[in-house]
Amino acid sequence: MARLAARRALFAVPVLLAVTFGVFAIAAASPFDPVKAYAGTAALGADQETLDRLRANLGVDESFAMRWWHWLTSALTGDLGRSTVLRQPVAEVIGERLVWSTLLCAVAFGAAVLTGTLLGVLAARRPGSWLDRTVTSLAYTLEAAPVFWIALLAVWLFALQLGVLPAGGLTDTVSEQVTAGQVTRHLVLPAGVLAVSQLPWFTLYVRQGVGDALAEDPVRGARARGVSERTVLLGHALRSGLLPVLTLIGSRVPELITGALLVESVFSWPGIAAATVEAATAVDFPLLAALTTLATAAVLAGNLLADLLYGLIDPRVDLSEM
Numbered sequence: 018m019a020r021l022a023a024r025r026a027l028f029a030v031p032v033l034l035a036v037t038f039g040v041f042a043i044a045a046a047s048p049f050d051p052v053k054a055y056a057g058t059a060a061l062g063a064d065q066e067t068l069d070r071l072r073a074n075l076g077v078d079e080s081f082a083m084r085w086w087h088w089l090t091s092a093l094t095g096d097l098g099r100s101t102v103l104r105q106p107v108a109e110v111i112g113e114r115l116v117w118s119t120l121l122c123a124v125a126f127g128a129a130v131l132t133g134t135l136l137g138v139l140a141a142r143r144p145g146s147w148l149d150r151t152v153t154s155l156a157y158t159l160e161a162a163p164v165f166w167i168a169l170l171a172v173w174l175f176a177l178q179l180g181v182l183p184a185g186g187l188t189d190t191v192s193e194q195v196t197a198g199q200v201t202r203h204l205v206l207p208a209g210v211l212a213v214s215q216l217p218w219f220t221l222y223v224r225q226g227v228g229d230a231l232a233e234d235p236v237r238g239a240r241a242r243g244v245s246e247r248t249v250l251l252g253h254a255l256r257s258g259l260l261p262v263l264t265l266i267g268s269r270v271p272e273l274i275t276g277a278l279l280v281e282s283v284f285s286w287p288g289i290a291a292a293t294v295e296a297a298t299a300v301d302f303p304l305l306a307a308l309t310t311l312a313t314a315a316v317l318a319g320n321l322l323a324d325l326l327y328g329l330i331d332p333r334v335d336l337s338e339m
Contacts, residue, residue: 025317025320025321029314029317032313032317033310033313033314034089036309036310036313037085037088037089037306037309037310038082038085040302040305040306040309041081041082041084041085041088041302041306042081042085044081044297044300044302044305045080045081045084084302085306088302088303088306092306092307097111097303097307098302098303098304098307099303100292100296100301100303100304101299101301101302101303101304102295102296102299102301102304103292103295103301103304107303107304107307110292110304111289111292111307111308111311113287114287114288114289114291114292115288115289115311117187117286117287117288118277118281118286118288118289118290120204121204121207121208121211121277121280121281121286121288122211122273122274122277124204124208124212125207125208125209125211125212125215125273125277126212126215126269126273128208128209128212129211129212129213129215129216129219130219130262130266132212132216132219132220133215133216133217133218133219133220133222133223134219134223134259134262136152136156136216136220136223136224137152137219137220137221137222137223137224137225137226137227137258138223138224138227138250138255138258139152140152140153140220140224141223141224141225141226141227141228141231141254141258142227142231142250144228149224152220152224153220153221153224156216156217156220156221157217157221159213159214159216159217160217160218160221162214164210164211164214164276164279164280165279165280165282165283167210167213167214168206168207168210168279168280168283168284169283171206171209171210172184172185172206172283172284175206176206182202182205182206183202183203183206184206184284185203185206185207185283185284185285185286186203186284186285186286186287187199187200187203187286187287188200188203206284207280207281207283207284207286210280210283210284211273211276211277211280214272214276214280215269215272215273215276218265218269219262219265222261222262222265223258223259223262225258225261226257226258226259226260226261226262227250227254227255227257227258227259228258229258230254230255230257230258231249231250231254233257263323264323265323266319266322266323267316267319267320267321267322267323267324268320268323269319270315270316270318270319270320271312271316274312274315274316277290278290278293278294282294289308289311292304292308293305293308296308
């Protein structure tokens, strides 16, 4: 296990280098002017000499390769630079927002895995039944629905029509303190929407995996020996049927991050979504590179976690050969 993690860590180094270099290259080709974004409305009345001096102070007159190299060497020492659009160190920007994005993604992902497993098992027990048809139809419908559409529909139904949940934010507008109760209440809608957007894949994968396991000879033999249906389902079919789901965990991380950005924007959740949008539109090189590196590291970590879980659960897999 440690050897696999070490190999993946070595593999991640060139991947992160290539991703950050690509971010600086794409940002340099962007039509947005970081100097005008930094100066705001003051840039409208500024002369060219002032803009050129500001451009030199921000370092945007250098080539993107030089900016990338300066950022990389500073990042290796722990200095991620200073955000030009948010006017604060990049480490502070990420530190203030990452905890809320992590909370949102963790709750949503956990809910999607548990609910999808339950629905998939129920559908696989009786293939072709009304429950199976209902679950699969719902899964395919949600799979085709954009996450922002689900979010807007949830706001309209639960916040505007029923008034049972807040429409957005982290706490109530009149509150001066962040309490666990308010955060939990405000988390329900965004986490629920994000979980629903991930739910179809887990449901369909579990249904297919458990259904195939129930049709295998060892399971039929267990039933013929008089083993209870619960033991057959939980002790044999479910363990075998969950193996494909473990590989799905790693592949869903990019979609989870993308969905979280959209959900945070709709619900005004104070995560990294707003910082990502501002960094992209203002060509904020240090913040954009740090956020992209963080997202890439999360994807690589998700793939590693899926492989480790697969190796631990399936005795046929040798982690030293992966």
